[in-house]
Amino acid sequence: MTFYLVRLLKMENRDNCKVSNQSLNIEDVSRASHVSWKPGTLIYPLPAVMISCGSTPEEYNLLTISWVGTICTNPPMCYISVRPGRHSYEIIKRNMGFVINLTNENMAYATDWCGIKSGKDFDKFEEMKLTPVKGEMVKAPIIFESPLCIECRVKEIIPLGSHDMFIADVINIQADKKYFEPDTDTFDLAKAKLIAYSHGHYYKLGEEIGKFGWTVKKESLLKPPKGELS
Ligand SMILES: Cc1cc2nc3c(=O)[nH]c(=O)nc-3n(C[C@H](O)[C@H](O)[C@H](O)COP(=O)(O)O)c2cc1C
Numbered sequence: 001m002t003f004y005l006v007r008l009l010k011m012e013n014r015d016n017c018k019v020s021n022q023s024l025n026i027e028d029v030s031r032a033s034h035v036s037w038k039p040g041t042l043i044y045p046l047p048a049v050m051i052s053c054g055s056t057p058e059e060y061n062l063l064t065i066s067w068v069g070t071i072c073t074n075p076p077m078c079y080i081s082v083r084p085g086r087h088s089y090e091i092i093k094r095n096m097g098f099v100i101n102l103t104n105e106n107m108a109y110a111t112d113w114c115g116i117k118s119g120k121d122f123d124k125f126e127e128m129k130l131t132p133v134k135g136e137m138v139k140a141p142i143i144f145e146s147p148l149c150i151e152c153r154v155k156e157i158i159p160l161g162s163h164d165m166f167i168a169d170v171i172n173i174q175a176d177k178k179y180f181e182p183d184t185d186t187f188d189l190a191k192a193k194l195i196a197y198s199h200g201h202y203y204k205l206g207e208e209i210g211k212f213g214w215t216v217k218k219e220s221l222l223k224p225p226k227g228e229l230s
Contacts, residue, residue: 048111048197050146051080052099052132053091055139060132062124062143063088064115066197067163068100076170078152081163087119092166096154097138101146105193108202137172147192149174 046066054060067081078100082089092098103111110128117124125132125141132141135151142149152168179191196203 042199045196045198045203048103048115048195048202050101050103050107050111050114050143051088051092052101052143052149053088053095053097053140055095057132059091060123060125060141061088061091061119062110062114062128062130063119064111065100071167077155077168078150078170079165079167081160081165083163089164091119092154093157095139097135097140098152098154098166098168099135099138099140099142100150100152101143102148102150102192103195104147105195105204107143107145108195111195112202135172136174142174147176147179147194148187148189 047068048064048066049068050062051065052060052062063082063086065080065082067079069079071077071079080098080100082092107130110124110130113128114124117127124130125143131144133144135142135149138151138153140151142151150170151172151174153171154166154168156167158165158167175187176192179188180186181188190205190208194205196205
């Protein structure tokens with residue numbers, strides 16, 4: 001603990017930390033170096049997915065959503081949170097289904113645009129030159145250009161405040177074959193060049209820094225066997 005405190009105090013830009021060595025404790029240091037903010041939505045990075053909805057081409061619509069996530073592995077379930085004022089809200093509620101389309105660098109412009117403009121005023125598929133293709137298990141269309149389309153059936157709608165949470169079962173997934181590794185026949189999401197959203201900005205994903213469980217893998221598995229090129 002002492003080592004930690006000394007390290008903290010040695011860090012630059014800690015001039016306002018006026019605690020003496022005698023009274024030094026981690027709470028004092030923390031108050032000097034951290035600010036408290038009023039509660040807010042600051043869990044980032046997040047995806048910025050495009051939700052497609054509607055049951056006929058006349059009704060089809062798209063909206064961008066960041067309040068989205070997985071909530072159960074088995075059965076596979078997810079959620080989206082939508083403001084009741086959105087044009088898409090009633091469409092999703094009426095049809096009790098939607099598609100979560102992952103977005104990539106090629107779709108970045110459309111992702112932002114569809115998150116600003118309303119389906120009340122525009123045919124967003126048409127405007128963004130995206131192609132609706134009828135879903136296999138839901139009435140809502142998938143976006144043909146998306147690398148991965150997750151078809152969802154709404155199970156429950158929970159009013160939370162500004163947003164209502166649509167809890168849904170994942171009932172089908174459509175993956176673009178062009179992202180499959182031909183040798184192993186596995187889907188390679190890295191190839192899809194997905195984008196992330198963080199605090200008002202969109203980002204490309206960076207370099208991979210690890211693989212699930214790499215921290216507990218035996219060292220021998222991480223290092224190439226003797227005699228092989230490293
Ligand atoms: C990056 C991004 C994330 C967004 N996330 C949400 C969200 O989680 N929930 C929501 O209700 N609106 C969200 N929006 C706003 C809607 O996408 C936006 O209001 C859209 O124009 C609604 O379209 P609609 O009126 O055609 O339904 C987001 C917008 C952007 C750009």
